[in-house]
Amino acid sequence: MTKSQLIEAVAKAEGITLKMAELAVNVTFEAMEEALVNGDRLEVRGFGSFKVKKYDGYKGRNPKTGEIIEVKPKRLPFFKVGKDLKKRVNGEHS
Amino acid sequence: MTVTKAHIVERLFSQANGKLTKTDCARIVETIFEIMKQTLESGEDVLISGFGKFSVRAKSQRRGRNPQTGEPMLLPARKVVTFRCSGVLRNKMNSD
Numbered sequence: 001m002t003k004s005q006l007i008e009a010v011a012k013a014e015g016i017t018l019k020m021a022e023l024a025v026n027v028t029f030e031a032m033e034e035a036l037v038n039g040d041r042l043e044v045r046g047f048g049s050f051k052v053k054k055y056d057g058y059k060g061r062n063p064k065t066g067e068i069i070e071v072k073p074k075r076l077p078f079f080k081v082g083k084d085l086k087k088r089v090n091g092e093h094s
Numbered sequence: 095m096t097v098t099k100a101h102i103v104e105r106l107f108s109q110a111n112g113k114l115t116k117t118d119c120a121r122i123v124e125t126i127f128e129i130m131k132q133t134l135e136s137g138e139d140v141l142i143s144g145f146g147k148f149s150v151r152a153k154s155q156r157r158g159r160n161p162q163t164g165e166p167m168l169l170p171a172r173k174v175v176t177f178r179c180s181g182v183l184r185n186k187m188n189s190d
Contacts, residue, residue: 001130001133001138001139001140001141002141002142002143003141003142003143006126006129006130006133006140006142009129010122010125010126010129013125013129014121014122014125016122020110020113020114021122023106023109023110024106024119024122024123024126025126027102027105027106027109028102028106028123028126029142029144029145030105031097031101031102031105032097032102032145033144033145033183033186034097035097035101036183036187037183037186037187040095040096040097041095041096041097042096042097042098043096043097043098043099044098044099044102044127045098045099046127046131047127047130047131048175048177050177052187074188075187075188076179076184076187077146077177077179077183077187079148079175079176079177081174081175084131085131085134085135085175086174086175088131088134088135089134089135089137089150089173089174089175090172090173
């Protein structure tokens with residue numbers, strides 16, 4: 001499922017216009033994105049939570065050429081699946 | 095700080111310019127996550143361009159151990175949901 005298919009499904013389920021569904025889906029992911037960019041924790045009950053992990057920089061090597069490269073510190077989001085979704089993908093209904 | 099569904103609802107309400115009530119916003123946000131859950135439940139991936147991809151991966155049965163008692167046990171096959179961050183989001187998170 002892509003974002004546009006999600007928008008269509010939301011419009012249909014809610015009986016709202018595609019435009020309104022598009023706004024809702026976009027605002028949802030913008031809010032989630034902003035939280036992660038700010039380094040905040042993000043929690044959606046029943047779906048899952050995101051935490052930003054910080055990784056230090058280090059000196060690495062290109063395994064092919066042996067060349068020493070500088071790996072910069074980075075931040076990555078880490079997703080933890082929520083209880084309800086975890087159960088449901090395993091066919092247990094809550 | 096922790097951002098929750100309530101923040102998302104609040105934001106949708108303010109961006110809808112009076113076209114949606116707060117109750118509508120709460121229900122719509124709930125529906126968005128419910129549809130994503132149903133899709134993942136059916137085994138299908140959810141790909142949100144610019145944000146990331148949620149996929150369902152099957153883990154096979156394996157022999158594990160109860161770490162407390164050391165007793166060997168068989169862990170059943172199960173499914174897990176993984177998230178892969180989009181390159182766009184990753185760059186935004188690291189542009190400082």
